[in-house]
Amino acid sequence: MTLEREFYARPVVEVARDLVGCTLAHGATAGVIVETEAYHESEPACHAFAGRTPRARVLFGPPGTAYVYRSYGIHALFNAVCEPEGVGAAVLIRALEPIAALDAMRERRGLHEVDQLCSGPGKLTQALAIELEHNDTDLVSGPIRIDPRPPGWEDADVVAGTRIGITKAPELEWRFCATGSRSVSRPWPVALRDAA
DNA sequence: CATGGGATTGACT
DNA sequence: GTCAATCCCATGC
Numbered sequence A: 001m002t003l004e005r006e007f008y009a010r011p012v013v014e015v016a017r018d019l020v021g022c023t024l025a026h027g028a029t030a031g032v033i034v035e036t037e038a039y040h041e042s043e044p045a046c047h048a049f050a051g052r053t054p055r056a057r058v059l060f061g062p063p064g065t066a067y068v069y070r071s072y073g074i075h076a077l078f079n080a081v082c083e084p085e086g087v088g089a090a091v092l093i094r095a096l097e098p099i100a101a102l103d104a105m106r107e108r109r110g111l112h113e114v115d116q117l118c119s120g121p122g123k124l125t126q127a128l129a130i131e132l133e134h135n136d137t138d139l140v141s142g143p144i145r146i147d148p149r150p151p152g153w154e155d156a157d158v159v160a161g162t163r164i165g166i167t168k169a170p171e172l173e174w175r176f177c178a179t180g181s182r183s184v185s186r187p188w189p190v191a192l193r194d195a196a
Numbered sequence B: 001c002a003t004g005g006g007a008t009t010g011a012c013t
Numbered sequence C: 001g002t003c004a005a006t007c008c009c010a011t012g013c
Helices: A012-019 A058-062 A101-107 A121-128 A190-196
Strands: A022-026 A027-042 A066-071 A075-081 A087-101 A145-149 A158-161 A175-178
Touching: A012 A027, A012 A087, A012 A145, A022 A087, A022 A121, A027 A121, A027 A158, A066 A121, A087 A101, A087 A121, A087 A175, A101 A121
Parallel strands: none
Antiparallel strands: A022 A027, A022 A145, A027 A087, A027 A175, A066 A075, A075 A087, A158 A175
C-alpha cells in the first residue's frame, strides 16, 4: 500500500502536488498531508543548489528517501527526496491533518487543539517524533511511511501558491494546499482565502 | 578555524 | 505587528 519508489522518481513539482491528500505515518502517529512545497537543484532556494555538499548529499540520492535537517537551530523539517538518482530535489511536507494517535501528538506538542498539532513543518515533525536521526532513511521500507489517499480524500482539490519563508526564488508557485483544510499553515494562498 | 544565516515557532508589544 | 531562541553547515580566510 505504501507509495513505491517510482512515485518519487518524477518531476518534483508533480510529486509535490500528488502528495497532497496522501498520509504520512511514523509509529502510531499519522496524518493526511494538506500542504507541500517543491525544491529543485535548478533554483537557489533549494539546498541542492550549491551542489553535493555534505548536507545536500541525500538530495542527490535515491528517490523515496527522507531528508531531515535542522532549521533555525530548533526545528527538524521533513522532506521526501524526488527525481531520478543524481538529480537534487525534494518535497517539503509543511502541514498534516491529524488522523491517528492524537493523544501522543498532544503530549509531544503540549497542546490540545487538533488544528494546531501539525499545522506547520516544524510542528508536524514534533508531533510525529521525526528527528535528525531519520535523515537518509528509506520511505519505502523504513520507519516513516507515506501511503496513497485514504477513503474520503480521493477527490480532494489542490491549489497552488508561492512558497513560504524563503528569500530566494519567491515567485515560483511551488506550494500546494488541500482546499478546505483547517490544518494548513498560514498565510493561506489567495485561492484558498477566496474559496473560504 | 571563525563567522553568518536560515524551507520556524511561540511569546510578547 | 516585532523579536529571540539555537545549531548545523556553507563559506571564506
